[in-house]
Amino acid sequence: MSNRTELINSLFNNWENEIPEYKNKFVKDGILNEDLYNTAKHKILFITKEPNNPKQESGDFREWWKDELYYTFSYRIAEWSYGILNDFPEYDIIWKTNGLAHNAIQHISLMNIKKNGGGGNSEYLRMMEHAKMNYKFLQRQLEIISPEVIILGTSWKELRNEVLPNITWKDSGYGIDIGRYGESKVIDFYHPSSRNAPAATYCLLQKIIESKSYCNL
Numbered sequence: 001m002s003n004r005t006e007l008i009n010s011l012f013n014n015w016e017n018e019i020p021e022y023k024n025k026f027v028k029d030g031i032l033n034e035d036l037y038n039t040a041k042h043k044i045l046f047i048t049k050e051p052n053n054p055k056q057e058s059g060d061f062r063e064w065w066k067d068e069l070y071y072t073f074s075y076r077i078a079e080w081s082y083g084i085l086n087d088f089p090e091y092d093i094i095w096k097t098n099g100l101a102h103n104a105i106q107h108i109s110l111m112n113i114k115k116n117g118g119g120g121n122s123e124y125l126r127m128m129e130h131a132k133m134n135y136k137f138l139q140r141q142l143e144i145i146s147p148e149v150i151i152l153g154t155s156w157k158e159l160r161n162e163v164l165p166n167i168t169w170k171d172s173g174y175g176i177d178i179g180r181y182g183e184s185k186v187i188d189f190y191h192p193s194s195r196n197a198p199a200a201t202y203c204l205l206q207k208i209i210e211s212k213s214y215c216n217l
Contacts, residue, residue, distance in 0.1 A: 004037075008141060008144055014137075015137045019115075024058055025056045025057070026058055026115050027051040027058060027059045027115055027116060028059070028061065028115075029110040029112050030061075030109055030110065031109040031145060032062055032065060032105060032107070032109065033062075036107045037107055037108065040107040040108070042084055042085060042148050042149050043145075043147045044081055044085075044109065044148070044149045045109045045111060045142075045151070046077055046080075046111070046150075046192070047112075047152050047153065047164075048153040048191060049112065049118070049127055049153070049154060049191070050113065050115075050130075051112055051117045052073070052193075053118070054118065055117065057117065061110055065102075065106075069102055071193075073192045075198070077105055077108070078094075078101035078102065078104050079094055079104075079202055080189075080201070080202065082094050082100055084149060084205070084209065085107060088203075088206040088209075091198070109145045109147065113127065113130055113131050113134060113159070113163055114126070114127060115130075115134070128158065131163050135162070135163075147184050148184060148185065150164075150186040151187050151189050152164075153189060153191035153192050154188075155191055160188055164181045167179035172187070172207075172211050172214055173208075174207050174208050176189060176204070178213060178217060179217070180217045187205070187208055189208075
């Protein structure tokens with residue numbers, strides 16, 4: 001097991017033990033495959049709200065996505081990852097060639113703000129509570145992952161600002177805010193499960209990443 005993964009697993013142990021609500025309900029995330037992440041063209045982190053896991057069962061995205069992808073959430077992350085890592089070829093290529101989407105998602109990292117399951121729709125006040133409660137742990141997880149690109153799917157500006165404070169946000173030119181958090185370029189994008197046309201969000205992300213505003217961050 002590689003060093004970053006060991007550090008993240010140790011962090012998760014402390015995190016679950018410190019917050020009673022997470023005991024035996026903790027859903028792990030982080031770097032999907034550290035060897036692939038370390039050699040990726042861009043080190044990408046997706047920050048989202050909470051696992052869609054209303055039964056409050058424990059689990060690990062790193063295991064769930066090891067062999068296959070499930071549902072819209074993982075499909076969009078795979079598509080966007082493939083685009084960023086491969087200079088955005090035509091969208092249709094991703095699903096016409098077996099294995100491209102699954103391979104792409106193995107190169108990235110995922111961080112949920114709330115570490116136990118929620119339903120299909122996150123509750124604003126609950127999410128803000130967990131963002132504040134988890135702040136020190138989230139910052140440590142960010143430090144270990146050390147991404148170059150952060151894609152936010154947090155829905156609410158207040159939530160993004162709680163997790164990533166003191167960013168000077170600017171318009172990308174495409175109606176999406178961008179900024180810099182330490183060494184990471186940040187895109188305040190759609191949640192992966194949002195009801196937007198997949199090819200359209202793929203092309204929008206391409207426009208943002210190729211924009212002068214983003215390149216100059």
